[in-house]
Amino acid sequence: MADVLSPRVILIQSREDAVREMRAIGVCDGGIDAMKGKAETVVIKVTGVVVPVAHILKQQMLSLGGEAATHQHVLTHAVESSDVLIMGTPLQIDRLAERLSCQPFDVPSLGEQIAEIMKAMRSSGTRTVRARNFTLDVGKRVQVVGVLNVTPDSFSDGGLYLHPTEATAHALTLVEEGADVVDVGGQSSRPGSEPVSEEEELKRVIPVIRALAEEWQGPISIDTYRSRVAAEALDAGAAIVNDISAFSFDPEIAGVVAEFGAACVLMHILGTPLNMQDAPRYDDLMGEIARVLSDAMERARAAGIGDDQIVVDPGIGFGKTTEHNLAILRRLPELKVLGAPILVGPSRKRFIGNVLDLAVDERLEGTLAATAYAVVQGARLVRVHDVKPVARAVRMIEACIASPE
Numbered sequence: 001m002a003d004v005l006s007p008r009v010i011l012i013q014s015r016e017d018a019v020r021e022m023r024a025i026g027v028c029d030g031g032i033d034a035m036k037g038k039a040e041t042v043v044i045k046v047t048g049v050v051v052p053v054a055h056i057l058k059q060q061m062l063s064l065g066g067e068a069a070t071h072q073h074v075l076t077h078a079v080e081s082s083d084v085l086i087m088g089t090p091l092q093i094d095r096l097a098e099r100l101s102c103q104p105f106d107v108p109s110l111g112e113q114i115a116e117i118m119k120a121m122r123s124s125g126t127r128t129v130r131a132r133n134f135t136l137d138v139g140k141r142v143q144v145v146g147v148l149n150v151t152p153d154s155f156s157d158g159g160l161y162l163h164p165t166e167a168t169a170h171a172l173t174l175v176e177e178g179a180d181v182v183d184v185g186g187q188s189s190r191p192g193s194e195p196v197s198e199e200e201e202l203k204r205v206i207p208v209i210r211a212l213a214e215e216w217q218g219p220i221s222i223d224t225y226r227s228r229v230a231a232e233a234l235d236a237g238a239a240i241v242n243d244i245s246a247f248s249f250d251p252e253i254a255g256v257v258a259e260f261g262a263a264c265v266l267m268h269i270l271g272t273p274l275n276m277q278d279a280p281r282y283d284d285l286m287g288e289i290a291r292v293l294s295d296a297m298e299r300a301r302a303a304g305i306g307d308d309q310i311v312v313d314p315g316i317g318f319g320k321t322t323e324h325n326l327a328i329l330r331r332l333p334e335l336k337v338l339g340a341p342i343l344v345g346p347s348r349k350r351f352i353g354n355v356l357d358l359a360v361d362e363r364l365e366g367t368l369a370a371t372a373y374a375v376v377q378g379a380r381l382v383r384v385h386d387v388k389p390v391a392r393a394v395r396m397i398e399a400c401i402a403s404p405e
Contacts, residue, residue, distance in 0.1 A: 138380035168208060225253065246268060347371070
């Protein structure tokens with residue numbers, strides 16, 4: 001025994017961390033299996049819970065050794081409903097879901113939803129994304145999505161790659177620099193932008209996608225919310241549809257994605273590019289984003305798109321203030337409940353300029369920091385302009401996260 005005891009705090013961020021620490025001190029395999037879930041804490045927020053159900057949640061969690069926080073007047077019935085914060089280990093919350101199955105009111109359905117949340121939380125980091133004949137292993141490797149704007153007016157690189165030859169050459173450069181996917185866009189979605197005609201968008205993107213598909217045998221994404229553009233882009237060789245509206249601007253696009261067996265990126269946006277930055281406001285930022293994306297995922301499934309073909313994007317800069325964008329990055333793990341890989345696109349965006357007081361062409365370091373932090377927080381795809389430095393930073397972040405001591 002040591003002469004002086006030396007307690008210290010250790011960082012446990014996952015079940016794997018807990019297993020590693022227990023194994024290091026010699027805990028047997030049976031003990032590890034019994035205790036590995038007890039080093040984690042999960043907090044689930046349930047909104048608008050009527051008082052009798054709030055009491056049930058409180059009592060059940062206390063009996064399991066966990067906790068449930070409610071409005072201070074739930075006990076006196078001075079309120080009719082309350083949001084509830086359920087707090088406990090994954091095992092405690094699993095048992096809560098089981099116990100709720102035999103309760104009155106609509107409590108059994110709540111238990112089913114909680115069970116689905118826990119299932120999604122456990123599976124979200126180990127998925128692959130199926131995009132036609134491509135498979136993106138987002139569980140083992142963060143996918144770097146290189147931006148190729150064939151537009152005259154995009155906020156960062158508008159007008160640089162308008163000719164198909166120039167655009168294809170730049171796309172191949174992005175691949176050489178480490179891009180796993182090339183995302184081709186034919187109309188700007190910068191704040192205040194007006195949509196271009198469908199014909200103009202097709203004229204810009206289809207020759208580029210066709211030429212790139214002939215030169216590179218890798219996954220190409222089309223950045224569009226129009227079903228016709230998506231169909232012609234997929235026919236030309238694209239494998240992913242990146243829709244800033246999450247299938248809400250043109251509902252027929254979901255059927256196109258399903259027909260081609262493509263993957264899709266469903267992004268949250270508040271309003272349209274023309275008006276999205278007109279004083280955006282949220283009562284529950286992450287809750288509203290999660291609900292919109294969950295509804296979009298249901299529309300995708302209804303159209304025949306598989307769960308392994310869906311990626312979600314919280315929409316950094318799309319109807320968000322600087323504070324909203326920073327909060328999204330900080331609270332990104334909350335979107336794991338959707339059970340889909342998360343894409344984040346902070347590249348060169350205005351919130352970085354606002355924080356650092358820098359112009360668009362000086363935002364590389366801010367982009368690197370925001371992207372690295374997003375990966376630490378759980379992003380499995382990152383959409384960027386500066387592929388080489390970001391790819392290097394991402395690979396280094398992955399090594400830091402994965403390396404055993």
